[in-house]
Amino acid sequence: MPVTEIRIAGFGGQGVILSAIVIGKAGCIFQDGYSTMTQSFGPEARGGACSAQVILSDTPVLYPYVSTPDILVVMSQEAYTLFSPQIKGDGILIIEEDLVRIGELPPGVRVYSIPATRIAEELGKKMVLNIVMVGFFAAVSQAVDPEAMRKAVAASVPEAYRDLNLKAFDRGFEYGTKELSQVIVKQDSLVAVAAIET
C-alpha cells in the first residue's frame, strides 16, 4: 500500500494551494489512484504562511492530515523553518533556491533546489513560479506520472494562461530532469571514487 505524503508551503499568494491541487488532481483523475488535499486555513490572503497537504495512495485515503511528509516543497524561509523538522528521515526536500537557505537536515534527506521565481520571470510572469515548482517536483520526486501532472496543469489554470503554464511546467520539469541526472552522475562518481579508494 504505497502512500506518499506531501506538504507544500510558502507565502500566501505564491500559488501554494494551486500546486497542491495540480498534484492531487494528477494523482486521482489523470492517473489511477486516490488523493486527498487539505490546506491550512488562516486569516491570511497574501503574505503570511500558507501550506497545503496532499496524500497520494493506491487505496482510499483514510487519515486526512500529513504529519511527517515524504516530500516537502518549500517556497519561503518561514515555511522551511516551520516544516523542515517534520520531514521523513529519507524524505525529499524541494526548495525555491533564491528564497530558502537550508540548515542542518537528517543525512538521508535528498535536497533539490530550483530558482523557480527567476525562471517564471524569464517566462514573463512571476505568477507561474508555482507551476515551475510543480514541473520540478514531477521530475525529481517521480511521485506522479509526469504526463498526468501536465494534464492536471492544463485542467487547473485559466484558458488564457494555459500555454504559459504548460511552458512553466516544462521548464521546471527539464530543470528537474537535468538536476536529477547530475545527482545520479555525482552519486555514481562518488561510488567510483569510493571504489578507487578501497
Next chain:
Amino acid sequence: MHADPAGVLTGTHFLDGDHACCEGALAAGARFSSGYPITPSTEVVERFAARVPTVGGTFIQMEDELAASITLQGAVWGGAKAFTVTSGPGFSLMMEHIGYAAMTETPCVFVDVQRGGPSTGLPTLPAQQDMMQVRWGSHGDYEIIALCPNSPQECFDLTITAFNYAEKYRCPVFVMMDEVVGHMTEKVVIPAAEEIEIEPRRYTTLPPEEFRAFKPGEDLVPDMPHVGQGYNVHVTGLTHDERGYPDMRPAVQDVLVRRLVDKIKKNVDKITLFEADQIEGAEVVVVSYGITSRVAQKAIDMARAKGLKVGKFRLITAWPFPEKEIAEIASKVKGIVVAEMNLGQMVREVERAAAGQAKVRLVGHAGGSVHKPEDILKAIMEVAR
C-alpha cells in the same frame, strides 16, 4: 424523476466538500439560497452565487442568520427548492426558524459545516459538536433528518439525498458536515442528469375546492398547493388544523404534533442509512460518523491486524438514529466504541439503544483536529479485554 441537466455538472472533478455540496444542491434542483456566509461553510454559497445565475436562480446574501433561515422558507412556498448553509454560531441563531420549518412542514435543507465551539470557538477547525443541537435545538416536539457525509463525494451524494428526503417527508433536513470534510479536496464523480433520481415536490392532484393544505396522506405527509393557482394557502407557526388555520385546542395540538413526529418515526426504516462492515462475529463494534469514521477505519484496520474481531458501523443518518440496529449489535458484542469529535453526544443514543447489553465506550475529542487513530485503537483493545 431525473435531475434537470441544467444544474448537473457531469464529469470527474477534484472538489472540496463545500463545493461538492453546492453541486449536489444544484443537481437536486436547488435554485434559491439565502445565506449569511460563515467559515467553514462559506465556499458552498460562494460557489452557488457564482453558479446559480447560469442555471436560472437566486442567491441572496442576507443581513443575518435569522433572515437567511426564514427567507429560504418563503422561496420554498413560492415553488423553489431552497437551502442555506452555516456553522455553529449561525446554526444557533437559526434554531427558531428550524422549528418553524418543522411546524409548517416546509421542505428545506440546512447545511451545517461544523467547527469547534461553544460560541465563536474555532472558526477554521473541525468538530462534530452540533449533533444534539440539530436534533433538539428548537423548542417543542418535532423530528428532523440529519445526514453525515465523510468525503467530498458524499457531500455531493448526500446533499441530493437531503433534498429528496425534504420533499418526501416535508421536514427540514440537515447535511451535518465538519470542517475537514468541507475543506478537503478529493475526486468527485458527478453522474449524468438521467442517472440522478430526484424526488419531485408533492403537489396536490386535488382541485382547489377539495384541497386542505395540512391534510396528511397515508404516509402522514400532506401534499403541497400550487401557489397562485387558486389554492387556499395559509401557513402559520401556530398550532393549526388541516386547513392551516390556527386552532389552539389541545386535541388539535395532539393530532398535529404527534403526526410531525410520527411521519419520521413510522418511516424510520425507509430513512435510516448506515454502513456496516464485519459486524457478524465481531467482539467490538466501532460506531462513528463524518470524518471521524475514516480515522476510526484506520484504527479498526490496526486492531484487525492484531487479530481482534472488530466491526464497523457508520452512521450516515445520525437522525433518525438507527436504534434497532444498534440494539441488535449490542446484544451480540462485548462492547461498542463510539468515536466522535465532541465530548459525548451521539454516544448517548448508542447507550440508550444498547440498554446495558454491552459496554459502551466513548472516545471523545474537544475539536480542532481529528482523533489520533491510536486513541481509538486503545479503546477497542480495552473494550475487547
